[in-house]
Amino acid sequence: MKYAIETFDLTKKYKNFTAVNSINFKIPKGTIFGMLGPNGAGKTTTIKMLNCLTQPTSGTASVAEFDVKENPNEVREKIGIVPQAVSLYKDLTVRENAELCSDYYGIPDEEKNDRISNLMDLVDISYAKDKLISQLSGGQKQKASLVASLVHRPDILFLDEPTIGLDPTTKRVLWNLIRDLNNSGHTIILCSHDMHEVDMLCDNVGIINTGKLVAYDTPQGLKDSLLKDEKMEYEKNISHTLNEVHNENGGNLPINLSQNQDNICLKKMSFIIENQNEEIINSIKALKPVNEVKLGENNRINLKINSFDDDVVNDVIKTIISKNGKISAVSTEEPSLEDVFMKVTSEVDKDARA
């Protein structure tokens, strides 16, 4: 069995509202899967069904090779959950909470103490083991929650926005921990709104919107597909415009299409040219695919390019150098996971409104 999780038309309805609509996906074992989606899209309900915290209305899922409907207790033994709300007893200490969970998972007494101590060392919370949960900081609470969720050595770990509200340093500590856990064989399901986090950590990403899975690929695959989509859309628009103009002009082709391309931005570039001057800027502006030049602070020039052609980058650099420009920094901006997220969720929104 290659898959840690496999869903089969997984559906959850609340009266007239369909929270999750016949979702199908597979998560390979030993990978980190990022689940994205706007608020109210159905992510949490999907996760709850996979965690046996709520029953599917129809369809089912296999988690760690057990059916969530048929064998919920076996599923529970194989999964660990770090919920968004810490959900540990606030009047108990970190250690007491871990012991409580350990006993609820039925860990033998002789193993319990060692496991808890090792886990507390792993996540680096041993120094606060006798502190009450109510006395801990946000990051410490998440670490305590991790200990309680890992005490039974689950194969699959669900993390629901584990780094929300944490400072950048603590975030990095948790990210490293997630990688370490994954390296030690845990399959990890990460729900997050932090695109950077998902892009950096996840092997695969699924985007859920209005109860449906609207995208599923590797983070790079998703970004590439956005580029591909935009290129196709751009070419479609061009041919559409050409046809329109051709018809209007009685068959005479226009010479310049730049007017119609003004608002299209397919790539962004940014340069720092130390000896920046009018001549350099004008020669960049004269380049055909460049449709916007903005001057920024510290001799920075930001360009919007209306072409996918990789030669454009070359052309711009050549132009600057030919005018004796000294380039001290150059960067290009590709579509981000956030762009993918915005695109696929807005498409579904448009469909839903239509």
Next chain:
Amino acid sequence: MLELKKLSWMVKKEWLSLRRHPGRLVSIIAFPIIMILLFGYGMGGDLSNLPVVVVSQDHGDLTDLTLDTIKSEDIYHVVNITSDTNAAKEMVDSGQVKAAIILPTNYDSSDGQQKTATLYLDSSDQMGSQTLVPATQSIFSQLSIKQATAQQTSTMGSNGTNVVNEDADTSGSLSASLDSAKSTINLQINRIYGNVKYMDFLVPAILGMTIMMSCMMGMGASIAGERETGELARLFMTPTSVATVIGGKILGKLSVEMFRSVVLLISAIILFSITIKGGIIPTLILLFLGALCFVGFGIMLSARTSTQEDYTQLVMPFAMPMMFVSGVFYPIETMPWILQKLAYVFPLTYLNDAMRAVMIKGQTLGDVWLDIAVLLGFTLLFFLIGVKRFNRDV
């Protein structure tokens, strides 16, 4: 074994939580003691030392006797004895005293005319009035019997039947006539459970009510509250049955409630000198059964509520009427018939009845079997509905 560990964690958690919040511990014990103090002493208890003024406008034996009698009664605290009727009335009007007892100007004359003493009463104090009127009536009816007998004796004397020194013998003949009056109408009061004070009546039911409120409110925090904050989800993430999770909650709650019951019983004995005629163990058994029943009620209501606020809104319409209708403060028989009928559908009524029977009357648990059976019946019903309706979804 494993399930036992899970159950014991919930008990341990309750106690650790209480130990770490000593303020909470003090408040759960202080609350019922304050209730008993407020209701027991503040309202409806045995009133005494009500300030009164007496207007005495005549002199003589009857006046002296009347004044002595009034002074000797615990219910009155005679602030002043005056001959000025208006001044006395003003004292009542201004709220200095609760009543003025006005003896008429002809009070001591033996002209055979009707004598009318007046009770000028501050009737805005309903509780005070209720006590003062019958007490004062009783004093004057006693005195009029005395006087009637005295007149009879004196008439007999003037008829020559009993020629003795009238002046010297007056008091002797008066006391003799009182004796004769007493022997004429004799009401014997057999208090079969001894002299039961309002406090004795109140304490068993306050204990029952405290347990009811605490169990019903506590289950809200324990289930609906934890559902809201996520701890319940944490328990349901583990391979644990609904029965074990609920069982743990019940045991945790019951352990605290039983501890509280013991502390309360001891406090009631020390603070209010109550006696528990049926013994402490049967009383605790009743409180345990009551707690179990109300915990069941709480589980039934919290089975599907998702927040503590929802639960509180749901529980108050049950808890408040139960508190006032189940005969905690007044006997059920004194309530309007519709409330009497309503009382029979509230489990607290049966707990109060059994508690009073054991604590005041000294009956055994066997004597109150019917109350116990009804309580157990309610408990079973609540648990069945609660477990059946319980929503594991979080």
